[in-house]
Amino acid sequence: xxxxxxxxxxxxxxxxxxxxxxxxxxxxxxxxxxxxxxxxxxxxxxxxxxxxxxxxxxxxxxxxxxxxxxxxxxxxxxxxxxxxxxxxxxxxxxxxxxxxxxxxxxxxxxxxxxxxxxxxxxxxxxxxxxx
Numbered sequence: 001x002x003x004x005x006x007x008x009x010x011x012x013x014x015x016x017x018x019x020x021x022x023x024x025x026x027x028x029x030x031x032x033x034x035x036x037x038x039x040x041x042x043x044x045x046x047x048x049x050x051x052x053x054x055x056x057x058x059x060x061x062x063x064x065x066x067x068x069x070x071x072x073x074x075x076x077x078x079x080x081x082x083x084x085x086x087x088x089x090x091x092x093x094x095x096x097x098x099x100x101x102x103x104x105x106x107x108x109x110x111x112x113x114x115x116x117x118x119x120x121x122x123x124x125x126x127x128x129x130x131x
Contacts, residue, residue: 009125022095
């Protein structure tokens with residue numbers, strides 16, 4: 001059974017930095033698509049960043065240049081380095097992972113949509129940025 005545990009969330013002031021971690025267990029396949037999502041109060045969950053089996057990354061426009069997604073395959077851990085944090089980054093942050101049998105199929109369906117609908121999810125970690 002796949003389990004994801006996020007950590008690293010905290011309350012920080014605008015301009016500060018945080019590094020979120022997502023430790024995974026129960027992974028038995030050899031190719032995964034990973035992602036970070038966030039959900040602010042009263043808003044829909046949105047994708048923040050993804051990293052595919054080849055290490056290709058994608059970000060939503062609002063975090064490009066400030067956030068970096070990375071992974072440590074040996075530790076089955078996903079990271080999100082967040083710099084220059086803004087109050088609008090305040091949200092519960094979730095990691096998600098899904099097996100990749102065909103990136104072509106996933107891309108045709110939409111990477112964010114596929115992760116959201118078919119991925120395993122953690123319980124989230126809260127990030128609060130004050131101005």
